Every structure is written in C-alpha cells, then in structure tokens.
Amino acid sequence: MILPVLVESLQLQCCGTPFAVGDRVAWTLRFLPGAGAESETLEVLVEPGASVVRLGGACLALRDDGPSGTVRGAVMEDHHGGVPEGHAATDGTVRRIRVVNREFVPHPVEPRSWVRADLPARYRDVRMTPHRYAFVQDGARMNHDTELLVDLEVAD
Secondary structure (H helix, E strand, O other): OEEEEEEEHHHHHHHOOOOEOOOEEEEOEEEEEOOOOHHHEEEEEEOOOOOEEEEOOEEEEOOOOOOOEEEEEEEEEOOOOOOOOOOOOEEEEEEEEEEEEEEEEEOOOOOOOEEEOOOOOEEEEEOEOOOOOOEEEEOOEEEEEEEEEEEEEOOO
C-alpha cells in the first residue's frame, strides 16, 4: 500500500534524518482531518473517540476530539510532540519524493505576516531530501518550499 505522507521542511531541517528514494524509514505519523491538497490526502474510517487509526501496516495518531466516520485528510510525519508519547512508528520504504512549493500573499490585516494563496501547490520530483528549501519573495508574493510529499510503501 502506498501512503502519501507530508514531511514539513522545518521538521526535517530541525532534527530530521535525510532520506532518499528506496530508503527504509520508521516514522511516527499523525492524521490531520481536512488538511492537504487533493494529491496529498486520503480517506480513512475514524471510530468515534479513537486516538489511533490503522491502515494496513501504518499507525496514525489522531486527536480524540476529531471527526468520526469516513474522513479525508493528510498524513504527516511528526517528531516534535504532535503524536502521543509511545506512539508506534510506521515502517516503510520511500518510493517517491516531491518537493511541495506553495505561494503566499501578505496577510490582509497583520503587517509583515503572510497567508497561503488560494492557488494549487507545485510539485517537483527529487531523488533525495534537499539540503536547502527555496524561499523567494518578489514584492507582494512569496514562493516557499513548505514540505515534501513522500509516497511511503507500507505493509498491507
């Protein structure tokens, strides 16, 4: 089973371990209902009050107060406390890595703040995690490599 996983550039730059296509990894994952763009999301069945969802060999942490039923959202890799202590890691093989680039515009009210523009993300394939992430500000627009979209193959 191929699981689309978002890896935030800040998490990876801070204390993540670089990886490449073909590498075996063990990541703690969380499911964020309603998050992600179309290519970054999947549907999961969430039981009321559940704190974990299993998809084959994947173990996804949830917030207890989140929605239940069939829920669409994004899977995020997390090693900064977004998952409960002792949450099981998910083992898998990296099959594809895409850098996600998003456009931002000035916040309408808060000076020197930016918000994501209502535009589709742009993706570019890479063979391994980049050493640097693009950040380009051009007047009233900013483009920023915000995360990686990883196709993670996990056991069914």
